[in-house]
Amino acid sequence: MTTSQKAFPPPLGGLDYLASAILLLNAEHRVCYANSAAENLLEATGRALLQRPLNTVARYSATLQQALDNAVANNWSYTGQNVEIRRGKPDRGETLHLNCTVTPMQSPDAPEVRMLVELQPIDQQLKASREERRIEQQQASRELIRNLAHEIKNPLGGIRGAAQLLERELNNPVLQEYTQVIIKEADRLQDLMQRLLSPHRAALQPRLMSVHEVLERVGSLLKLEFPATLSILRDYDTSLPELVADREQLIQVFLNIARNAAQAMEGKGEIVFRSRSARQVTLVKRRFRLAIDVAIIDNGPGIADDFRERMFYPLVSGRPDGTGLGLTLAQSFVQQHQGTIECESRPGHTVFLIRLPLNAFDPASSESLP
Numbered sequence: 001m002t003t004s005q006k007a008f009p010p011p012l013g014g015l016d017y018l019a020s021a022i023l024l025l026n027a028e029h030r031v032c033y034a035n036s037a038a039e040n041l042l043e044a045t046g047r048a049l050l051q052r053p054l055n056t057v058a059r060y061s062a063t064l065q066q067a068l069d070n071a072v073a074n075n076w077s078y079t080g081q082n083v084e085i086r087r088g089k090p091d092r093g094e095t096l097h098l099n100c101t102v103t104p105m106q107s108p109d110a111p112e113v114r115m116l117v118e119l120q121p122i123d124q125q126l127k128a129s130r131e132e133r134r135i136e137q138q139q140a141s142r143e144l145i146r147n148l149a150h151e152i153k154n155p156l157g158g159i160r161g162a163a164q165l166l167e168r169e170l171n172n173p174v175l176q177e178y179t180q181v182i183i184k185e186a187d188r189l190q191d192l193m194q195r196l197l198s199p200h201r202a203a204l205q206p207r208l209m210s211v212h213e214v215l216e217r218v219g220s221l222l223k224l225e226f227p228a229t230l231s232i233l234r235d236y237d238t239s240l241p242e243l244v245a246d247r248e249q250l251i252q253v254f255l256n257i258a259r260n261a262a263q264a265m266e267g268k269g270e271i272v273f274r275s276r277s278a279r280q281v282t283l284v285k286r287r288f289r290l291a292i293d294v295a296i297i298d299n300g301p302g303i304a305d306d307f308r309e310r311m312f313y314p315l316v317s318g319r320p321d322g323t324g325l326g327l328t329l330a331q332s333f334v335q336q337h338q339g340t341i342e343c344e345s346r347p348g349h350t351v352f353l354i355r356l357p358l359n360a361f362d363p364a365s366s367e368s369l370p
C-alpha cells in the first residue's frame with residue numbers, strides 16, 4: 001500500500017490495483033494521488049509525488065499542459081497517442097512514450113481532485129515495429145537517392161568532357177572562365193554523387209576488435225580537427241569484451257556523430273565517449289544476448305524535436321556548408337552491423353546512443369523473434 005493511497009476512501013484506493021498508471025490532480029495540477037503503476041512509471045514514491053505539480057516531477061509538451069488546463073477550465077477530456085514524457089532529473093532523465101488520457105472528474109469522495117490522468121507505456125512491440133518501419137523508409141529513400149545519383153553521374157561525365165573539349169577550342173580567356181565553372185561544378189557534383197553511392201560498394205570486413213581502441217582513434221582525429229577548445233572525456237566500461245565489426249566503418253560512424261557534435265559547438269565544449277554493456281537486447285526483431293552501448297554526449301545547443309526526426313535522411317543538413325550525409329552513412333553502417341542509433345536531445349545535453357550487438361555476423365549469437 002502506498003502512502004498516497006491512504007488519503008483516499010476505498011473507491012479511489014482501488015485504483016492502486018490497476019496496471020495503468022493513474023494520477024489524480026487538483027486544479028493546479030498538483031498530484032493528489034498516484035497509484036503503484038504511476039510510481040513505477042515515474043520512478044518516484046507516492047510521498048515524493050504528493051502535492052507536487054505534475055510538471056515538477058515530469059516534463060511534457062505544451063499540448064499536454066494545455067490538455068490539463070482544459071480539463072479544469074472547460075471540463076474537456078483529452079486522448080493523446082505516443083505522447084512523450086520525460087521522467088527523472090532534468091539533467092539525466094529518460095523519455096517515455098505513452099498513450100495518455102486526461103478525464104475531468106468531480107467526486108464527493110475527493111472534492112479537490114479535478115482530473116484523472118491515465119498513462120500507458122507503448123509496449124516494446126510497438127516500438128520495434130516503428131523502428132522497423134523507419135528502417136524500411138530509410139532504405140527506400142537511400143535506394144531512391146542511389147538511383148538518382150547513378151542517373152546524374154553518367155551524363156555529368158559527358159558534360160565535363162564536352163566542356164574540356166570546348167575549352168581547348170577557345171582562345172579567349174574570359175570564355176575559358178565559363179568552361180572552368182562548368183568543369184569545377186561538374187567535379188563537385190561528381191564528388192557528391194560518389195559519396196552518395198560509395199557506402200554500398202565496399203564489402204564489409206568484420207573482425208574482432210576493441211570498441212575503446214576505435215573510440216580512442218576517433219578522439220585523436222577530432223583533436224586534430226579541433227585542437228584548442230574541445231575537451232573529450234572518456235567514461236569506459238573497461239570490462240567490456242571485444243566485438244566483431246568492420247573497423248573502418250565503426251570509425252566512420254563514431255567520427256561522423258562526434259564531429260557533428262563538435263561542429264554544433266563550434267569546436268568549444270565537451271564531448272563524452274561512454275561505453276556500457278547491454279544484456280538481452282532486441283534489435284530489429286532479433287534478440288542478442290549481449291550488446292555494447294556507445295553513447296556520444298555533447299553539451300552543445302541540442303537538436304530541435306522536429307529536426308531530430310529528419311536528420312538521418314540523406315541530404316538533410318542544419319549547417320550552411322553541410323551535405324547532410326554524415327548521419328545517413330552512420331545509420332547505414334550501423335544497420336549493416338544489426339545495430340541501432342537513437343538520439344535524445346535538449347539544449348546543453350545531446351546523446352547519440354549507438355547499440356551494437358557483440359557479434360552481428362554469427363547467427364548463433366542471436367535468436368530471431370516473430
Ligand SMILES: Nc1ncnc2c1ncn2[C@@H]1O[C@H](COP(=O)(O)OP(=O)(O)OP(=O)(O)O)[C@@H](O)[C@H]1O
Pocket residue numbers: 256260261262264298300301302303311312316317318319321322323324325326327328350
Ligand atoms: N550533436 C549535434 N548537435 C546539434 N546538431 C546536430 C548534432 N548532430 C547532428 N546535428 C544536426 O544534424 C544535421 C545532419 O547531420 P549530418 O552529419 O547528417 O550532416 P551534416 O553534418 O550537415 O553534413 P556532413 O556530415 O555530410 O558534412 C547537422 O547538420 C546538424 O544540424
Ligand SMILES: [Mg+2]
Pocket residue numbers: 256259260322325326327
Ligand atoms: Mg555531419
